[in-house]
Amino acid sequence: METAKGKTREEIINRLADRIDSFEKYSQPHSRLMAALALHLARRFGLAAADIDAIVEAAMLHDIGLYAMSPSYHPLPRPLAFEARLDLWRHPVIGEQQMAKRDAMRHAQLLVRWHHEWWNGSGYPDMLAFEDIPIGARILRAVELYSALICDRPYREALSEQQAIEALTSSAGVECDPYVVKALLALLDELRAAVEDAEAVRVAEAQANQSERQPARDVEPSPVRELAAEDQPLAHVLAEPEASMTIPASLPDGIDQPSDVAASEMEPHSEAGPDPRAATEQPNAYFQAIDAEPFETHQQQAFEPPSSPFAPEPAVQPAPRDIEPPRSVPRVELLLSKAQSTVQSTDSAHSNAPQWRAWIGSRYNKKTLLGFQASVLRQIEFRSIAIPYLSEARLDLYLKAWGRLIFANDPRAWAGTVARATVEATEPLGEEIIARLLEDVYVPRSRLENPALRRWFGETDSWWLDNLRRNIDRLDDQLMQAQAMMLGLQTGDYALSFNDETRELRRPLTTVFWRLAGRALSAPGAQPHNRSFNQPVEEFIKHARADLLLLSAPSSQMDRGIAEERSEWRETWVKGASADTDRKPSHAMTPQSRQSYLASIERLLRPASHFRTWAIEYQEPGLAGVQELVDLIKEHRPVKATYSKDVTEVAGGLRSYIIVAEKTAAR
Numbered sequence: 001m002e003t004a005k006g007k008t009r010e011e012i013i014n015r016l017a018d019r020i021d022s023f024e025k026y027s028q029p030h031s032r033l034m035a036a037l038a039l040h041l042a043r044r045f046g047l048a049a050a051d052i053d054a055i056v057e058a059a060m061l062h063d064i065g066l067y068a069m070s071p072s073y074h075p076l077p078r079p080l081a082f083e084a085r086l087d088l089w090r091h092p093v094i095g096e097q098q099m100a101k102r103d104a105m106r107h108a109q110l111l112v113r114w115h116h117e118w119w120n121g122s123g124y125p126d127m128l129a130f131e132d133i134p135i136g137a138r139i140l141r142a143v144e145l146y147s148a149l150i151c152d153r154p155y156r157e158a159l160s161e162q163q164a165i166e167a168l169t170s171s172a173g174v175e176c177d178p179y180v181v182k183a184l185l186a187l188l189d190e191l192r193a194a195v196e197d198a199e200a201v202r203v204a205e206a207q208a209n210q211s212e213r214q215p216a217r218d219v220e221p222s223p224v225r226e227l228a229a230e231d232q233p234l235a236h237v238l239a240e241p242e243a244s245m246t247i248p249a250s251l252p253d254g255i256d257q258p259s260d261v262a263a264s265e266m267e268p269h270s271e272a273g274p275d276p277r278a279a280t281e282q283p284n285a286y287f288q289a290i291d292a293e294p295f296e297t298h299q300q301q302a303f304e305p306p307s308s309p310f311a312p313e314p315a316v317q318p319a320p321r322d323i324e325p326p327r328s329v330p331r332v333e334l335l336l337s338k339a340q341s342t343v344q345s346t347d348s349a350h351s352n353a354p355q356w357r358a359w360i361g362s363r364y365n366k367k368t369l370l371g372f373q374a375s376v377l378r379q380i381e382f383r384s385i386a387i388p389y390l391s392e393a394r395l396d397l398y399l400k401a402w403g404r405l406i407f408a409n410d411p412r413a414w415a416g417t418v419a420r421a422t423v424e425a426t427e428p429l430g431e432e433i434i435a436r437l438l439e440d441v442y443v444p445r446s447r448l449e450n451p452a453l454r455r456w457f458g459e460t461d462s463w464w465l466d467n468l469r470r471n472i473d474r475l476d477d478q479l480m481q482a483q484a485m486m487l488g489l490q491t492g493d494y495a496l497s498f499n500d501e502t503r504e505l506r507r508p509l510t511t512v513f514w515r516l517a518g519r520a521l522s523a524p525g526a527q528p529h530n531r532s533f534n535q536p537v538e539e540f541i542k543h544a545r546a547d548l549l550l551l552s553a554p555s556s557q558m559d560r561g562i563a564e565e566r567s568e569w570r571e572t573w574v575k576g577a578s579a580d581t582d583r584k585p586s587h588a589m590t591p592q593s594r595q596s597y598l599a600s601i602e603r604l605l606r607p608a609s610h611f612r613t614w615a616i617e618y619q620e621p622g623l624a625g626v627q628e629l630v631d632l633i634k635e636h637r638p639v640k641a642t643y644s645k646d647v648t649e650v651a652g653g654l655r656s657y658i659i660v661a662e663k664t665a666a667r
Contacts (some may be wrong), residue, residue, distance in 0.1 A: 021069045026151050033057040037143040041183055043137065044356040055136045056102040057104060058111035062140060065095025065112070078152045086401055092116055093371050099130040101255070106649040107136070113371075115140040120490060121338040122519075125371030127393040130497070131177075131360045134650045136179040137653060145171055146315030161192075169505055173494045174512070178502035179359050202404065254348050256377045358501060362652035366555045366619055367391065369656055372645040373617070374398045374656045378513075379641075381550035388537045388604075389552045390419045400527070409533040412572035414489060420482040423532045428520035429483050435521055436511055437484055441467040448574060456569045461495050464509050465469070465573060483520075489570050490516050496566065513650060549611040550605045553601055553618045553629065597623040598632055605636055612662045619654040626657050637661045 018030040024030070038059045042052040066074065073084045080088065096113040104112075107438050114128065114137035121129030123141075133141075149164040159167065169185065172178040235652075310609070370393035377398070378386075386403035387395070408419040429437075441464050448454075449470065453462040465488065472484045480495055491513045497504045533540055541549070591597035606613065618629050630639055640660045647653035 013060050014058065015062070019447065020061070020063050023067050023070070023155055030147050030149055031060050031062065032150055034062065034140070034143045037147070037184065037187065038139050040187055041139050041143070041180065042136070044183060044187070045359055046357050048133070051103075051136065052108035054105050054111060056097075057108045057145065058115065058136065059106075059140055061095070061099065061108075062112055062115045062144065063091065063095065064098045065091035065093065065585055068094055068098050075154045079155075082473045083401070086397065089371075091373075093125050099211050104484060107639065110647055110650055110653075111132070111136045111140060115144060119172075119177050120174050120493060121392055123175075124367040126367070128367060130390070132491075132652060133177075134362050134652070135180075135359055136650075138180050140170070142171070142176040142180045146188070147174065147186065147375045158561055160364060170507060172505040172513070173497040173507075174503065177359075182502050182504060183356050187288055250307045257425065265452050270566060286469070289479060325630050343637075362650065366654065367394075368393055368552065368617060369645055369647070370395060372643075372656060376643045376660070377548075377550070377615065378402075379643075379661060380548060380615065382546075382613060384546035385548045385550055386541070386544035387550045388540050388544075388548040388612070389554075390415060390423075390532075391552065392418065394422060395576070396422045398528075398532075403527070405546070406530040407533070407544050407546055408531075409535055409537070409544075410458050411534065411536055412567065413534060414485075414567065414574040415573055416532065417485050417564070419481050419532035419534075420487070421486040424479055425483055429487075429517055433480060433484070434514065434517045436514060437475075439471060440509060441471070444546060450573065453569070455572075457492070457495060461492075465492055468513075469573060469576070485574055487513060487520070488573070492569065493575065496569070536602065538607060541604060546611065548613045548615060549608050549609070550615045551604060551617065553616060555619070555622070578631065591623060594623045599626065600630065601632060605633070609636070612663050616659045616661070618657045619661065619664055621654070621659070626659075629657075630650075630659055633661050637663050 014224075016031075017035075018029070021030045035056045038055050039052065047055070047408060066088075071084070072089065073080060074088075078306065086109045094111045094114060096109045099109040099112050111134070113125065114133060116129045117123035117126065117133045117137055119130060119133070119138070119142070121127050128137075146164060146168050149159045149167055150161065152158045165188070166183065168176075168181060171180040197313070265553075276621075342571050367392045373395060374392070382404065384407070385399060386407045390407050390408040390410045396406060396408070406423050410416045410419055442460070444463050445467075448462060448466050450466050451462075453465055468488050468491075469485075472481050472488065475481050477486065491509050494512050495506075496511060508604045541551075591600055605614075614633070616629070616633060618626055626642070627645075630642065633639055638661060640662050644655060646655045648655055
């Protein structure tokens with residue numbers, strides 16, 4: 001494909017990727033390494049050629065949004081303030097828009113948007129979780145983590161290969177899909193072997209040539225570098241950097257210079273955009289953003305627990321430079337060709353074998369897209385908000401940053417507990433509390449108080465969760481109990497993320513609990529009157545008093561995302577053994593006809609007339625079309641605007657709508 005100025009699209013992408021790496025202060029070709037690793041994983045997973053192309057293009061330009069933003073805080077060698085982190089959450093969304101401007105395929109645009117989504121749902125911008133994250137985005141998350149760890153960053157030095165592998169392994173079940181991590185580790189082992197073989201050939205050739213040049217001299221040959229050590233990063237092997245990474249003053253190929261971009265989060269003609277003013281131009285611009293970063297190595301430190309057999313591993317730190325073993329600097333051309341030829345042969349073998357085909361694809365995903373939701377809410381004027389169904393996505397972070405009063409509810413016991421922990425809490429649990437919670441969690445007692453846990457967990461994990469629940473009940477403060485239970489839910493989900501194929505990657509649950517507690521994220525400046533409830537939805541809507549009602553229309557889909565399927569064990573654990581866990585909340589009942597579905601929406605809207613503004617969330621496809629829902633809302637009040645976000649390009653993706661309606665003075 002030729003561009004108007006004679007350059008191929010591939011050449012333009014390569015040059016832009018190098019500029020992005022240079023802007024981010026990578027000394028090695030970070031994006032090319034990501035693309036190479038992602039390419040081979042996608043092939044091994046048996047993905048179609050079009051999907052592989054999208055993954056590779058997204059890997060090359062994954063941080064194009066950050067390049068477009070060019071935030072002043074990015075190169076600073078210190079942890080980011082909360083406001084800056086919230087602003088940083090915009091960059092995948094802006095990246096999606098920048099990819100659209102360059103006519104990238106829609107699949108690649110969405111992968112750029114989701115390359116920071118975490119397996120456990122604490123990523124950004126949309127806080128997708130588990131297999132609801134498209135496989136391409138799961139691949140990008142793992143390869144970016146590894147590629148970043150082995151490079152120097154403004155806030156830390158590069159980790160050795162051994163340290164990077166340990167950090168990658170520890171990310172399984174928290175940041176990365178365990179199956180993807182296992183496949184990546186196997187690929188890295190093969191590449192390391194290829195590098196060592198290539199270096200052995202080079203050393204042998206160098207020795208032979210030197211012997212031919214000096215046959216009569218009985219002197220020791222000049223020292224030759226050792227084989228590529230286990231500590232040697234592979235960035236120089238998989239991608240050869242250009243001779244110069246200097247960005248020219250002008251870009252003849254039509255590539256944009258970095259600029260303050262605050263492009264719309266919404267689709268053209270259907271979605272409103274964020275404030276075009278840059279974050280540095282107004283005090284509250286950080287809080288007008290729609291993106292953020294959960295926690296990286298340089299941003300937050302996990303707690304250092306007391307010494308115990310199940311204490312978490314210490315945070316990985318790079319070895320001091322003056323005691324590292326000398327690293328070889330082999331010829332890039334030779335190593336690159338050898339590594340590529342080896343990988344091509346192994347990929348060919350994998351393409352005809354089922355070894356790496358056990359990954360689980362995305363299914364129907366009814367999770368709210370947090371970035372889209374926050375962007376729409378920023379268009380609405382309100383001081384207080386009522387949320388009858390609080391999703392797991394951390395909308396509270398935006399609402400607290402905006403200074404809004406929050407009333408949140410969910411009829412499920414576990415979700416109501418999460419609502420209390422996120423909406424009402426102002427700071428994470430302290431280290432002393434965490435230590436108390438984990439006392440004797442591995443010590444079996446006479447019997448399990450909640451034997452139903454054995455339906456999902458093995459004997460050891462069941463005892464761990466049962467003992468943790470007992471220790472939580474001993475806390476006097478109900479808010480602390482809610483925060484502890486939220487950490488327990490996350491730890492239980494971690495345990496369920498592994499199967500027989502990936503079990504060797506698992507860490508002790510106590511280790512994981514410490515890590516999650518140390519990385520808990522809370523927003524400053526929360527309203528002291530924020531409240532959460534665990535009531536039937538209609539009752540909550542009837543009694544809540546707020547300016548804005550944010551109502552997620554119940555799903556009419558029969559299939560459920562895997563994140564939702566985990567709701568059953570969560571309900572069992574939070575309610576306890578004596579609870580009636582077989583009784584499902586009313587909102588989980590699935591209508592069987594369009595008429596019954598619209599009638600269920602009508603029952604929710606009827607007691608909501610006292611709210612000044614409605615924001616009704618809906619996803620297609622479903623039993624009813626969005627226009628039918630709009631017509632139903634119009635029977636109660638005028639519809640001001642309808643926003644939409646289409647992610648149907650990927651497996652499991654739906655089209656999301658938010659319908660905004662305001663009460664007139666006459667009503």
